[in-house]
Amino acid sequence: MMHKYILGVLFAVAFGVSGTAYAQGNCTSMDLEYICQNTEFVQGVAADCGLACLSEGEECLEACMIEQLELSLPCIDCFGEQVICVVENCYFACAFGSDEACAECALQNCEAGFNECAGIEDSDADTWTNLCDCNDNNPVIYPGAEGTGQGFDNDCNGIVAPNECTTCVADMNNDQIIGTADLLIFLGTFDCTDNCLTEADFNEDGVVGASDLLTFLSEFGLFCCP
Numbered sequence: 001m002m003h004k005y006i007l008g009v010l011f012a013v014a015f016g017v018s019g020t021a022y023a024q025g026n027c028t029s030m031d032l033e034y035i036c037q038n039t040e041f042v043q044g045v046a047a048d049c050g051l052a053c054l055s056e057g058e059e060c061l062e063a064c065m066i067e068q069l070e071l072s073l074p075c076i077d078c079f080g081e082q083v084i085c086v087v088e089n090c091y092f093a094c095a096f097g098s099d100e101a102c103a104e105c106a107l108q109n110c111e112a113g114f115n116e117c118a119g120i121e122d123s124d125a126d127t128w129t130n131l132c133d134c135n136d137n138n139p140v141i142y143p144g145a146e147g148t149g150q151g152f153d154n155d156c157n158g159i160v161a162p163n164e165c166t167t168c169v170a171d172m173n174n175d176q177i178i179g180t181a182d183l184l185i186f187l188g189t190f191d192c193t194d195n196c197l198t199e200a201d202f203n204e205d206g207v208v209g210a211s212d213l214l215t216f217l218s219e220f221g222l223f224c225c226p
């Protein structure tokens with residue numbers, strides 16, 4: 001009984017940590033990552049296809065883009081809507097004005113709608129949208145961020161630097177990450193009152209119980225210093 005409940009709570013927490021990467025709009029988190037890695041290329045293809053399909057409409061544009069980009073169709077639909085928006089609102093600026101005038105007009109009229117369609121947002125207001133912010137729910141995590149020693153990959157480079165890791169007590173398997181493998185080891189000792197695995201008895205009161213669980217949860221998902 002107890003184990004089942006605890007397991008549910010822990011997996012809800014585990015899912016919540018990884019679940020933050022899922023986008024709400026038409027573009028999947030894989031789409032957003034692709035756009036982040038290939039921003040200029042994607043913009044160039046969208047502009048070229050938009051121009052090539054100016055008189056032919058949305059289907060032409062989608063076919064043109066899907067041929068060249070590794071994006072899902074719902075995500076490409078957002079680019080189609082954006083081109084229609086630009087044609088409707090910025091035809092004169094883009095057909096007869098400078099590139100800057102066209103871009104400025106598109107930014108003012110069509111950027112917000114595109115971001116909403118694609119699910120692009122900056123939830124933690126650190127100026128990096130979820131396109132490239134590897135954690136858009138934490139303002140000390142974004143590309144190029146300084147290490148804060150809290151166990152996060154602050155600068156989103158996939159490497160945990162000495163100024164990013166933290167001191168952990170719950171790294172049961174000693175792999176410098178608090179994850180589901182540690183969770184399983186911890187659960188194996190939960191409710192133990194006799195001869196408990198001492199590593200899981202974080203507060204050293206002889207019982208692996210609720211307060212140890214809270215300690216475990218507070219470290220879940222963190223990167224630990226060696």
Ligand SMILES: [Ca+2]
Nearest residue numbers: 122126128133
């Ligand atoms: Ca952000």
Ligand SMILES: [Ca+2]
Nearest residue numbers: 135136138141
């Ligand atoms: Ca962030």
Ligand SMILES: [Ca+2]
Nearest residue numbers: 153155157159
């Ligand atoms: Ca890093």
Ligand SMILES: [Ca+2]
Nearest residue numbers: 171175177182
């Ligand atoms: Ca571990």
